[in-house]
Amino acid sequence: STSAAWELFQEIIALYRQLYHTAQKKRTILVGVVKDSRSSRVVNILGDILPHILRNPAAFEMMQGVDYRWLLRVSRDCDILDTFLEEGERTFAFRYSTEIVQNSNSPDDLLRWASSIWVTYVKTAREDEPLRVEVLAEDDSQSIQVLDKALSAVLPLSSHHPEYGIPAPILEADARARITNSETRLIVNRLMALSGLTYVSLEKRRSRNPFGGT
Template sequence: MHELLGQLAGIAEKIKHIEGNRQKLGIFLREIAESADIAGDDVLEPKLIYKVIANPLTKARIVGIDGGLSQHAYHGIDLILTRAVATIFDYTDGKLTAVNYWPSAIVTPTLIVISDPYSDEEWAASSSLERQRGEIDTAVNAFKIFNPNLLLLDGSVVPHGNDRPAKGSATVPRYRTVLNSFNALYATAGDRLAGCVEDSRGRRFCEIVGEKILANIKRPIVPELQKILAGTRDTNLLFHMLTVGERTCIFRYAKAEHPILTDLGVENRIFCFYLKTAEFDRPIRVEFYSEPDKAIETAERIASFVLPLCCHSGYGFPVPLIEADVRAKLAERDVSILHDQLVDRVGITPGLLKLRRESRPL
């Protein structure tokens, strides 16, 4: 540990240098934001930055959806525990007047037992797909029951890319079930559906900046800026570029054919933008479903709702989703407790043995 402490000074200087460069790039882009015209292809608007007018929440209902997952692999079976919760926030004259939950404030988790001989990758994908299915089915039911102005998912509005199975994989049936759930949500909620990605690692906006702005500028500083951009994620750049109450231009989820969007049949109906909701936090990525000719109108409406839902200067995430996360969260010990109870009933059988790496005697 002593040796590592000696490296911190050099690492700190490197971080300062990197962030200084990103700030330089953000300031440069902000200066040319009004004059740049980037509309076309995958970008729907000409300017880089747009001001958002917050919805006064005179009479509004917002539903937030999140899910929890606890999983554990044993010698012969795998246990998956999932839970999904909808929080229903009602606002009148800008004030929160009621909070409700569906199906309840404290939801009993769902236990899934997998006895199939999955590979490690299939096991991980199965766990994630089960969690997503629970969340999306809860979202569909909550929308039908409560008819909100906006339904927010904690995360993307499409299935996770890592969960798309290879041809012939044992997880294909689960994946198809999740696709059906997402399509049911699009059909039910339509343009009143959005997803807020808490910690986006995306680079789509940086790619747009590189292709549509830096590639068309003839200045000595551009090669240096391109190098900075190559090592930067969207939220790293936008932290220095946006101020509170601003969003980026709207862009398509993917610039080329995307396998999951193709599987869903929504290639031209998933869009994104970034929104700065808090002074001391990074912008959040907002994804939404819309018909292409209404995407700008839909984005403006969604952004106007999301902005006033983020109340903390250091944590710019919508309150309904924060509450949904608290209600849905599961701990790893939750599934371990169920395993212990199974052992009490069945005895120590090979299928319920813990993996060797978890039960070493020394």
């Protein structure tokens, strides 16, 4: 017999299939926005290419005294990119499938969809970290055009506050799904007890939303 968790997982997978097929059928650009991405895909790419770049004497001299290996080891993509991206700029795009660790439980059809999802980071507000944006684009020849078209919609929706570059629809969804401060504190205290992390470590964008969401 299967566990309740496995059955719930299958229900969620079915919903994703339905979402992708509906977007394909309706020829709709499907966009996902991650507020506090923990991904380190770009960091890993930098770790792969920096040793080759540092073979150049000028680059090597510039990096003298910088322990870039340690810096990359403790950083997320957003940490690194926040230093370099200006407002309105984005990174290169890469396939979501390059981040997936395939195993025997990975549905083959969803892995195919993952190859059609393109990921980039965009700086939507001057004083906020970049957002991770994921766009479904099945036609490889049109993938960058679809990505840029999606970003042309995301950017204006995310420019309402210089310190909080989250798209307005997500702000509204957060406001509708908000929980009380006491409930939030209860959850944070429980996570602190289980993880050993401090409150500052757990405080993310949702905790400093200037528009009132949680």
